[in-house]
Amino acid sequence: MAFTRLSAFIGITLAALQVANAGLARPVFCPSGHVTANSACCALFPMVDKLQTDLFDGGECGEEAHSALRLAFHDAIGFSLRGGKGGGADGSILIFNKTELTFHANGGIDDITSRQFPVFQELKLSAGDFVHLAAAVGTANCPGAPRLQFMFGRPAPKAPAPDLTVPEPTDSVTSILSRFADAGFSPREAIALLSSHTIAAADVVDVTIPGTPFDSTVGTFDTQVFLEVLLKGSLFPGNGSQPGEVVSPLHGEMRLQSDFALARDPRTACFWQAMVDDQQRMTSEFKAAMAKLQVLGQDTRKLVDCSDVVPVPKTFTKQIKFPATFSKKDLQLTCKDLPFPNLATVAGPAPTIPPV
Numbered sequence: 001m002a003f004t005r006l007s008a009f010i011g012i013t014l015a016a017l018q019v020a021n022a023g024l025a026r027p028v029f030c031p032s033g034h035v036t037a038n039s040a041c042c043a044l045f046p047m048v049d050k051l052q053t054d055l056f057d058g059g060e061c062g063e064e065a066h067s068a069l070r071l072a073f074h075d076a077i078g079f080s081l082r083g084g085k086g087g088g089a090d091g092s093i094l095i096f097n098k099t100e101l102t103f104h105a106n107g108g109i110d111d112i113t114s115r116q117f118p119v120f121q122e123l124k125l126s127a128g129d130f131v132h133l134a135a136a137v138g139t140a141n142c143p144g145a146p147r148l149q150f151m152f153g154r155p156a157p158k159a160p161a162p163d164l165t166v167p168e169p170t171d172s173v174t175s176i177l178s179r180f181a182d183a184g185f186s187p188r189e190a191i192a193l194l195s196s197h198t199i200a201a202a203d204v205v206d207v208t209i210p211g212t213p214f215d216s217t218v219g220t221f222d223t224q225v226f227l228e229v230l231l232k233g234s235l236f237p238g239n240g241s242q243p244g245e246v247v248s249p250l251h252g253e254m255r256l257q258s259d260f261a262l263a264r265d266p267r268t269a270c271f272w273q274a275m276v277d278d279q280q281r282m283t284s285e286f287k288a289a290m291a292k293l294q295v296l297g298q299d300t301r302k303l304v305d306c307s308d309v310v311p312v313p314k315t316f317t318k319q320i321k322f323p324a325t326f327s328k329k330d331l332q333l334t335c336k337d338l339p340f341p342n343l344a345t346v347a348g349p350a351p352t353i354p355p356v
């Protein structure tokens with residue numbers, strides 16, 4: 001009886017594995033018990049566990065996870081299709097921190113590089129692999145996030161990226177879009193990448209209120225930020241108006257001038273608005289744009305696809321809602337081509353968003 005059950009169980013497990021790996025040429029069974037497409041990836045599973053325990057508080061979508069994603073952007077965007085800038089997604093921001101951390105746009109990023117450095121030294125990955133694996137794993141800790149691709153095998157960075165490759169919230173839409181275009185991203189892809197601001201908070205925009213989130217659900221990779229940036233703003237959450245900051249609709253919420261402008265500019269407003277309550281669109285566009293970002297400047301023929309080491313994120317399937325007291329009448333819409341989804345409003349008084 002016990003034996004029959006056990007063999008039935010084994011049968012089901014094997015069948016499940018076969019289905020899970022239907023797309024793989026020949027699944028590799030790692031010593032750790034994990035299954036992957038390529039034996040080169042086996043070494044990464046214990047490293048992912050180490051990242052989770054040593055960096056992400058056991059697998060949380062907390063500040064370290066958010067900053068690991070921001071770090072991946074600031075590392076990779078130091079690249080130009082025309083050459084003459086940095087090596088892209090090469091981990092230069094970690095290795096050449098003495099140079100890159102002095103750039104104004106990297107304000108506050110020393111927190112995460114100094115947190116990551118000892119773990120980086122222990123794992124013995126290249127700096128580029130480390131930064132971009134940490135970003136994929138950290139993002140996976142956020143419910144609703146897509147499971148990001150991870151390509152393995154970046155060589156060591158050769159030099160720091162030069163200054164002025166990372167967009168700033170004080171930049172105009174024209175300057176932001178031209179910087180993204182110079183790195184190979186369309187306006188639509190730029191907006192897709194900004195989905196990241198759904199798990200984001202600001203420490204240095206207004207130093208009197210560190211950890212001030214960009215939306216009311218900073219621990220969830222939902223489309224809430226796309227909705228809330230479209231609301232009419234009325235207040236500054238901290239010490240008045242700071243450079244790169246514009247009025248926000250909610251106490252405790254930070255609104256970047258760049259997000260505000262991109263959400264309303266004719267070149268990007270429809271891409272922005274289309275994300276509202278379309279979890280599927282946001283996650284698939286973000287995943288595709290991140291796959292591009294995380295190998296910028298790399299010879300992808302020399303990289304191994306180790307995406308199956310990235311944890312599978314929890315899903316988010318709920319409809320998003322207007323924050324309490326807000327509704328359609330509070331929207332500032334400039335995209336005329338799209339209907340706006342019908343969304344309910346959270347019950348109760350207007351919220352104050354707590355810091356992270």
Ligand code: HEM
Nearest residue numbers: 066067070073108167168169193196200201202203204205
């Ligand atoms: C127009 C382009 C962008 C601008 C101007 C911008 C600007 C900013 C600023 C000013 C902050 C707050 C920093 C602080 O005060 O601590 C921030 C946070 C963040 N950004 Fe962006 N960003 C841009 C694009 C992106 C992209 C493309 C990504 C990722 C793919 C990203 C990911 C993040 C994350 C995750 C945070 C939160 C970090 C944390 O909570 O520790 N940003 N961004």
Ligand SMILES: *[C@@H]1O[C@H](CO)[C@@H](O)[C@H](O)[C@H]1NC(C)=O
Nearest residue numbers: 094097098110111113114117
């Ligand atoms: C910068 O890099 C050095 C090693 O070169 C490291 O010891 C230090 O912790 C790093 N600091 C920051 C702020 O990233």
Ligand SMILES: *[C@@H]1O[C@H](CO)[C@@H](O)[C@H](O)[C@H]1NC(C)=O
Nearest residue numbers: 206207208239240241242243
């Ligand atoms: C508040 O902001 C003003 C103007 O931006 C600045 O001069 C002042 O130093 C700030 N106060 C604090 C406590 O940061």
